[in-house]
Amino acid sequence: MINNSFYEIEQLPELLQEEENLKLYSFDLDEENKIFSFVKTISTHDELESSWLDLTQVIGTEFICEQSSDFSRWNTYLVFISKEKISQDVRSEIENNKIFVRKIISDDGNFNIHVVEKLNVILLGFDIDTSRKKDVDDSLILSNISEKIISSRYSKFNKDDKANFISLIINENKHEN
Structure with a gap:
């Protein structure tokens, strides 16, 4: 593993450079296999509802198709950070749409403060405490x-x-x- 955390990629792909409030983060398992997360900050419910599909299509056709690794193509996310609460109907429509990328909506107000930390928790499970030992179940015997x-x-x-x-x-x- 090259990095032990997500990090921001300074240069967006060319067709996405004009997209306002969009950042790209990566977690590198090795030179070829990476997890990518586009993070788009939006102001309103209506802005999200009217723009999410177009952004998804650009990312899918201009970024994902350029990835050489199947792992990277399957592990690209689009996270929307909303300053307004998003209705359950719109949230369900967007998050259940699996075309090109998996989508996550955060409207709790905390995500934008520590984006890398939130990506590490949501996508990599950094909040899982591996130091705690489970009670041993005497009935469980491993071969x-x-x-x-x-x-x-x-x-x-x-x-x-x-x-x-x-x-x-x-x-x-x-x-x-």
Whole structure:
């Protein structure tokens, strides 16, 4: 992982440079795979209702189509920060529309203050407390294979490494029994 947080990209793509109150943030897993979040600040409910679809289409055709990574194309978000409350009907229409990007609306007044922190929480789950241990359930017993997978940092493997690792564990388990 290159960065451990979202950061602002200073230069917007060319066709989006004229868009007022729009910023682009990125979280880089590696050189090729990134999570992008466009953040658009709007003043009114009506402004959001009349402009969200056009902005979505420009981002989809001019930005997402240029991404070489499938991961990056599937992990691009459009966040609208509204100074006014947005009606549930408009919110549902926009957030349930999955064309090109997933959309999030924030109208609670706190988002704009710490955009990077909010993106880290909403999109990356930085608010999840991994230091707390769950009570151990005595009825839960993991197999040897499950324990090896959990203890091996399995999530950091690529697809081939995962297949080889699981084959190795299964073969070891066969020899133990």
